[in-house]
Amino acid sequence: MTAHYQVHGDVAVITLDNPPMNGLGLSTRQGIVAGLGQAQEDPAVRAVVITGKGKAFSSGADIKEFGTDRAIQDPNLLSVILALEHSSKPVVAAVHSICMGGGLELALGCHYRVVAPGCSVALPEVKLGLIPGAGGTQRLPRVIGVETALNMIATGEPVKSELLASLPGQKLFDKLAASAETLMDEALALARDAAAKQAAGSALPLVRNLPCKHPQGDAYFQFARNMVKGMAKNYPAPVKCVDAVEAATKKKFDEGMAYEREVFTNLMFTPECRALRHLFVAERAASKIPDVPEDTPKREIKKMAVIGAGTMGGGISMNFLNAGIPVVILETKQEALDRGVATIRKNYESQVKKGKLKPEKYEERMALLTTTLDYKDLGDADMVIEAVFEDMGVKEAVFKQLDAVMKPGAILASNTSTLDVDAIASFTSRPQDVIGTHFFSPANVMKLLEVVRGEKTAKDVLATVMALGKKIKKTCVVSGVCDGFIGNRMIEQYGRQGGFLLEEGCTPQQVDRAIEKFGFAMGPFRMGDLAGNDIGWAIRKRRYVEKPDMKYSKTADLLCEMGRFGQKTGAGWYDYVPGKRDAIPNAQVVEMIEKHRAAMGIQPRKISDEEIVQRLVFSLVNEAAHILEEGIASRASDIDMVYLTGYGFPIWRGGPMHYADQVGLFNVCEAMKRFAQNPLDDAKFWQPAPLLQRLVAEGKTFTG
Ligand code: NAI
Numbered sequence: 001m002t003a004h005y006q007v008h009g010d011v012a013v014i015t016l017d018n019p020p021m022n023g024l025g026l027s028t029r030q031g032i033v034a035g036l037g038q039a040q041e042d043p044a045v046r047a048v049v050i051t052g053k054g055k056a057f058s059s060g061a062d063i064k065e066f067g068t069d070r071a072i073q074d075p076n077l078l079s080v081i082l083a084l085e086h087s088s089k090p091v092v093a094a095v096h097s098i099c100m101g102g103g104l105e106l107a108l109g110c111h112y113r114v115v116a117p118g119c120s121v122a123l124p125e126v127k128l129g130l131i132p133g134a135g136g137t138q139r140l141p142r143v144i145g146v147e148t149a150l151n152m153i154a155t156g157e158p159v160k161s162e163l164l165a166s167l168p169g170q171k172l173f174d175k176l177a178a179s180a181e182t183l184m185d186e187a188l189a190l191a192r193d194a195a196a197k198q199a200a201g202s203a204l205p206l207v208r209n210l211p212c213k214h215p216q217g218d219a220y221f222q223f224a225r226n227m228v229k230g231m232a233k234n235y236p237a238p239v240k241c242v243d244a245v246e247a248a249t250k251k252k253f254d255e256g257m258a259y260e261r262e263v264f265t266n267l268m269f270t271p272e273c274r275a276l277r278h279l280f281v282a283e284r285a286a287s288k289i290p291d292v293p294e295d296t297p298k299r300e301i302k303k304m305a306v307i308g309a310g311t312m313g314g315g316i317s318m319n320f321l322n323a324g325i326p327v328v329i330l331e332t333k334q335e336a337l338d339r340g341v342a343t344i345r346k347n348y349e350s351q352v353k354k355g356k357l358k359p360e361k362y363e364e365r366m367a368l369l370t371t372t373l374d375y376k377d378l379g380d381a382d383m384v385i386e387a388v389f390e391d392m393g394v395k396e397a398v399f400k401q402l403d404a405v406m407k408p409g410a411i412l413a414s415n416t417s418t419l420d421v422d423a424i425a426s427f428t429s430r431p432q433d434v435i436g437t438h439f440f441s442p443a444n445v446m447k448l449l450e451v452v453r454g455e456k457t458a459k460d461v462l463a464t465v466m467a468l469g470k471k472i473k474k475t476c477v478v479s480g481v482c483d484g485f486i487g488n489r490m491i492e493q494y495g496r497q498g499g500f501l502l503e504e505g506c507t508p509q510q511v512d513r514a515i516e517k518f519g520f521a522m523g524p525f526r527m528g529d530l531a532g533n534d535i536g537w538a539i540r541k542r543r544y545v546e547k548p549d550m551k552y553s554k555t556a557d558l559l560c561e562m563g564r565f566g567q568k569t570g571a572g573w574y575d576y577v578p579g580k581r582d583a584i585p586n587a588q589v590v591e592m593i594e595k596h597r598a599a600m601g602i603q604p605r606k607i608s609d610e611e612i613v614q615r616l617v618f619s620l621v622n623e624a625a626h627i628l629e630e631g632i633a634s635r636a637s638d639i640d641m642v643y644l645t646g647y648g649f650p651i652w653r654g655g656p657m658h659y660a661d662q663v664g665l666f667n668v669c670e671a672m673k674r675f676a677q678n679p680l681d682d683a684k685f686w687q688p689a690p691l692l693q694r695l696v697a698e699g700k701t702f703t704g
Helices: 026-041 077-086 102-109 124-128 136-144 146-155 161-165 183-199 217-232 237-250 253-268 271-286 311-322 334-353 359-367 392-405 421-426 459-471 485-504 508-518 524-531 533-546 555-561 587-600 609-629 636-646 656-663 665-676 690-698
Strands: 003-008 011-016 047-052 091-095 098-100 112-115 120-122 304-307 327-330 369-372 383-386 411-414 434-439 448-453 475-480
Touching: 003 026, 011 026, 011 183, 026 047, 026 077, 047 183, 077 102, 091 102, 091 183, 098 102, 102 136, 112 161, 112 183, 120 161, 124 146, 124 237, 124 271, 136 146, 136 237, 136 253, 146 217, 146 237, 217 237, 237 253, 271 475, 271 636, 271 656, 304 311, 311 327, 311 334, 311 359, 311 434, 327 334, 334 359, 334 369, 359 369, 383 392, 383 459, 392 411, 392 421, 411 421, 411 459, 421 434, 434 459, 448 459, 448 485, 448 636, 459 475, 475 485, 475 636, 485 508, 485 524, 485 555, 485 587, 485 609, 485 636, 508 524, 508 609, 524 533, 533 555, 555 587, 609 636, 609 656, 609 665, 609 690, 636 656, 656 665, 665 690
Parallel strands: 011 047, 047 091, 091 112, 098 120, 304 327, 304 383, 327 369, 383 411, 411 434, 448 475
Antiparallel strands: 003 011, 434 448
16 A cells, blocks of 8 residues: 555554655555544544655645546545545644645545645646546635635646745645644644544534635626636636536535536546646656666766757757756857857847846856857867758768767757758767757747657667756657658648648638637648748758659749748748738739649639648648657657647647547548548548558557
């Protein structure tokens, strides 16, 4: 059992011991109930203290049990809390560090609560598309008031224990301990005090017995509901938080509990909740690499070097400066360095102006930045990231110089988006130290980092870069070496479908609108305008030579021939007004598409939004299935993480793979076969990938 029982004089102490966060898994729940039982039977015990070992009181549900029977097996959390309430001897929760979700609900079932300062307290279930399901919505308003409780429940955000303990009239914490060190002694003292009070005839206090009222109930809940609705657009759970807290003010406690349970159970089966739970698990899985154990020793990274102070080099450097790691940037010319540093300053200054960065922090960060034109100045860096022009010749020259000057054991990374990392590694005498770090633009903002594992990349190099990525707050996903890695290799197929849709009868606006309605942050044409249509053009020119059989729509090339490269030229698929990002439809673009159609002898047809969305999303899915089968990605959920954090795929749909699973892989395959019949599309591409076919045959899913 992962909860231990120990008697300290006349007080029994139950200690949750389920590392790392004392998740309330089955064996922990069994331990609590067993301990409580022992305490009831031992005449020498007068009171009970319940606490958590290590880094948390409890973070709530045990994620290892997510979606398994163990999560609901008896004693479930509700019955554990009931057992606490029914204890004939006072139970004191000694709360510290982290008290979240089920952990807080457990504490609210105790008779008394003592908390250490600095403890993060939250009911974060809404972030998983749920409401608290073990009394949180009914008990929390009773101890900290309806409004504060609803704020916490509807946002899921943590609040510090000192703040909660200072709320006037609060009954959440009976005592704020002087420090974490004195917490246990203070809890034991409170337990003895409580036992004495009980002996003197006082009844044990229960949160369920406290009143729950709001003076302007109806008006307040109406207001709260409108607010939350406005913010929660695509998610049902936040509004349900309002309903459940309102029930606490209107229903008897047990009826409120039943209502909470019903809402919780219904939410559990919504697609949004499924997607958010998938994301939660996917996020944690992505940092694990099947053949690289978590305890792999890591190299120390105390100083970074960055080659190239352009768009990416500057943004990449900012990540490390933000994390307090010194950076030296190397360029070929002083002007380029000056320009790069000026851009970094401008970015920080705009953060300072918006109040997002304190001026002294800005100075601190800039003080960590140095520049150079001389490779010799890189000798003391522990890792270097190259972000020079996307040209193999230039990369070769840079990596040869790096090989000559970097100290032994330094990590040599390339930010290339399309070039072969193994070829880059071969320019050095130490391919085991070479890796790809594919940042997304703007590199100081975008969460995604594709970590590209070369054929010879050493395991400790990979482990070090993954840990470093976490330190700079990126979501790291490992990709094998292939053209475009995971994300861009898939987006190329999506872009190709966008082109075919134009040829067959759509306008850019119609395609963008359909996929944006589906939930993408931006449709393919607005995205092209943002990234620069010339980039895709350059890639296609290469493809025409490398893969002459691959079918492309010529519309994007014709657009580039018109000089319409996107936002940077003020004109792309749309027009742009300086300083604004609004995409304004352009008649010449529509005319260009119509002329092209006529030249190809295509009779335009009306295409439904459903077809647009399916062709775009399933093109991602089919390419992803190949990527998975080739071992470029280790798991389907990694691909979802790439799309959720780097490509604006709607979070509440869980990523392309999870979405395909929800649609049903059989249905996905059938749609692909239909698309293959379209003479204007690419029949070869639409053959369902072998992995997809196998999964359908075996009745399996990508992520299940
Ligand atoms: P950029 O053109 O903005 O910057 C490149 C910089 O490298 C320039 O300042 C240039 O002076 C410098 N440079 C060129 N040759 C050099 C050399 N031999 N030694 C030192 N510095 C040199 O290019 P950008 O967009 O920053 O791209 C850099 C790399 O990042 C490329 O490999 C690109 O494919 C990749 N990338 C770009 C993304 C983007 O959205 N721009 C996204 C992800 C990766």
